[in-house]
Amino acid sequence: MLDTVYLRKKRDVLExxxxxxxxxxxxxxxxxxxDAKRREVITRANELRxxxxxxxxxxxxxxxxxxxxxHLMEEAKKYDELLRQLKDEEKEYDRKFWExxxxxxxxxxxxxxxxxDESANVVVREWGERREFPFTPKPxxxxxxxxxxxxxxxxxxxxxxxxxTYRGLGARLERALINYFxxxxxxxxYTEIFPPILVKPDALYASGHLPKFHEEMYYINEDDxxxxxxxxxxxxxxxxxxxxxxDKLPLYYVAYTPCFRREAGSHGRDVRGIIRMHQFxxxxxxxxxxxEESYEEHEKMVQDAERILQALGIPYRVVxxxxxxxxxxxxxxxxxxxxxPGLGRWLEASSVSNVEDFQARRANVKLRRKSGKTEYVHMLxxxxxxxxxxxxxxxxxxxxxxxxxxxxxxxxxxxxxEVIRPL
RNA sequence: GGAGAGGUGGCCGAGCGGCCGAAGGCGGCGGCUUGCUAAGCCGUUGAGGGGAGAACAUCCCCUCCGAGGGUUCGAAUCCCUCCCUCUCCGCCA
Numbered sequence: 195m196l197d198t199v200y201l202r203k204k205r206d207v208l209e210x211x212x213x214x215x216x217x218x219x220x221x222x223x224x225x226x227x228x229d230a231k232r233r234e235v236i237t238r239a240n241e242l243r244x245x246x247x248x249x250x251x252x253x254x255x256x257x258x259x260x261x262x263x264x265h266l267m268e269e270a271k272k273y274d275e276l277l278r279q280l281k282d283e284e285k286e287y288d289r290k291f292w293e294x295x296x297x298x299x300x301x302x303x304x305x306x307x308x309x310x311d312e313s314a315n316v317v318v319r320e321w322g323e324r325r326e327f328p329f330t331p332k333p334x335x336x337x338x339x340x341x342x343x344x345x346x347x348x349x350x351x352x353x354x355x356x357x358x359t360y361r362g363l364g365a366r367l368e369r370a371l372i373n374y375f376x377x378x379x380x381x382x383x384y385t386e387i388f389p390p391i392l393v394k395p396d397a398l399y400a401s402g403h404l405p406k407f408h409e410e411m412y413y414i415n416e417d418d419x420x421x422x423x424x425x426x427x428x429x430x431x432x433x434x435x436x437x438x439x440x441d442k443l444p445l446y447y448v449a450y451t452p453c454f455r456r457e458a459g460s461h462g463r464d465v466r467g468i469i470r471m472h473q474f475x476x477x478x479x480x481x482x483x484x485x486e487e488s489y490e491e492h493e494k495m496v497q498d499a500e501r502i503l504q505a506l507g508i509p510y511r512v513v514x515x516x517x518x519x520x521x522x523x524x525x526x527x528x529x530x531x532x533x534x535p536g537l538g539r540w541l542e543a544s545s546v547s548n549v550e551d552f553q554a555r556r557a558n559v560k561l562r563r564k565s566g567k568t569e570y571v572h573m574l575x576x577x578x579x580x581x582x583x584x585x586x587x588x589x590x591x592x593x594x595x596x597x598x599x600x601x602x603x604x605x606x607x608x609x610x611x612e613v614i615r616p617l
Numbered sequence: 618g619g620a621g622a623g624g625u626g627g628c629c630g631a632g633c634g635g636c637c638g639a640a641g642g643c644g645g646c647g648g649c650u651u652g653c654u655a656a657g658c659c660g661u662u663g664a665g666g667g668g669a670g671a672a673c674a675u676c677c678c679c680u681c682c683g684a685g686g687g688u689u690c691g692a693a694u695c696c697c698u699c700c701c702u703c704u705c706c707g708c709c710a
Contacts, residue, residue: 236667240679247679250691254635263690270690394700437627439645562627566645566662 195402195555196298201225211301214308214517225294232287239280246273296405300552303489303526307516314516315529321500322509324533325591332597333536334589335467338364340597340616344468355465356457356472363614367588367601368475370608371581372450375477375502379578382498384448384479389428391451392419400557401430402523402549409458421454425478426575430553433482437560437568444483444491448578451476468582469541479578484561485551488572489526492548496528499544499578506602508587509533511540523549532583536590543583546576 200208201222212219249270256263302308307316338344343364349357360368380386398404398420403411412421422428429447438445453476464470479498483491496512503510515527524547531540551570554560560568592600598615606612 233667236679240667243680244678246690250635253690257635267690273690439627562645564645566627568627568664 195296195552196300197551197555198229198295200301201229201295207301208298211299214302214306215299215520216310216518217299221294221297225291225298228287228291228294232284232291235280235283235287239277239284242273242277242280246270246277293405296399299522300525300549302517302520303548305514306520306526307514308518309516310518312516312519315519316514316516318512318514318528320509320511321504322507322533324509325535327535329595331535331590331593333467334534334586337536337589337593337597337599338467341599341614342617343367343614353472356470358468358471363609363611366609367605367614368581368585370605371584372475372477373608374605375578375581376448376450378502378505379448379477379479379498382446382501384446384498387425387429387432387447387449389425389432389449389451391422391428392417393422393427393431394419397431397434398427400434400553401427402553402556403427406522410456412454412456422451423455424453424476424575424577425449425451426480429478429480429575430557430573432480433559434557435559437562438482438571440484440561440563443561443571444481444487447480449478449480451478453580468586469537471582475581477578477581479546479574479576481574482559483572483574485569485572488548488550488574492526492528492546492574495574495576495578496530496546499530499546499576502579503530503532503543503584505604506584506588508584508591508602510543521545521547523547523552525550525552530579532587534583534586534590536593537586541583541586543587544577544579546574548572548574 196208205222209219209222212222249266253263253266253270256266307314309315335344341363343361345359345361349359376386392414395404395418398411403423407423411423414420428451429449432447433445452473454473457470457472460470468474479495481488481491481495500510500512510530510532513529513531515524515529520527527545527547529542530544530546532543534541550572553573554570559571559573561571562568588602588605589599592602594600594613596616598613600613601609601611
């Protein structure tokens, strides 16, 4: 959620932001209208309350002196009905205003390329050599089949499509990735967190996933809980309602969690293999920083994620998302895409965003300056990394002609073998 | 799930229905002191909103003591509902 000064005093900045993102400006007119009415009602109600408070105060004074105050009590009662009416109006306008305001996206940082969609994204850098294959590289599903590490049949029977069972060294490789990611990041100063996977609606509201993305998440009606679509949702709630002394910042967190996404509306896309699953594993990075440091920390976070891919030897590229491709809460986002030679395309393995104070405002997380003043912290999130895409990249990049896959050296202690061979 | 206790400012902790935005302490900030010295003294220090205003200066007002309702001229204080925490019991990986 944005600061409302953008609506009142920095309207031009807000309009430009919406235009850049390809959003309609209609919502602003509606908001301005509601806001004007809302403030009018507030002012009237406040004036009335002030009068009534004054009378009540006088009653108290008279009563203490033991004098009669019944005439004043009669007078005070006259305000009741009008006041109740105004209170209802005030609440209604307030509700409408904040409900709508929650649909206004974050303002893109000035360094973000402007464009309608991913075509305007900018490749910032590319790392690693894309290997030349003396044979036609297979897609990961064919390799996994040969190796017997992914079992689609059992998963579809127990859970349906877009679920998979990892088996044998496949399960081991998946666990290896999670452990390797966590171990690396904790060595780099991130505190490991294992958060709840089921969270209440207001937690997702704070993280910015609600109200917009209800359809994307699994919701358990019986208990009014959601399965998290990303650990970001949990980590954004770690310090809800807190005021953090500025010398404690920045805070670095890393969490492994499974992630659950309904993938509503993605039917027919990425149906093969493990590119797009309803349940997947991800190691998430999260930072709470001072506003003046967030962009520097953003760059560092991207590099923390990149280092993993470098150690694994997987070719990747870093892409700066354009205004039209960026997420709702983000002010600036880099995607890290790994090369998948079997598929012949780049796959998003990480998305690293600076949301500035967008989540902090909803989650009410502040920092206290030495001077005593408080202000909202900046929050950053990034995958470090999502396992399925890395899993794919390993199979496809390190496949041999016979279908065997060479395990990257840094993973060998975790996987226990140097090569995963066909059955 | 059952029984009980409790949720107050950055933190701890008082608080008779009016004089409470809230004692006291800690912490922070400013100053003084420098033979009480890993200290002492004095002062100061909540948040959100509306309005006046060129103003992130200042002033006025409103709201906020877990959340939401209610009683009352008046609620941190009384009543109801909900959420959360703690203790005990039950259940359970």
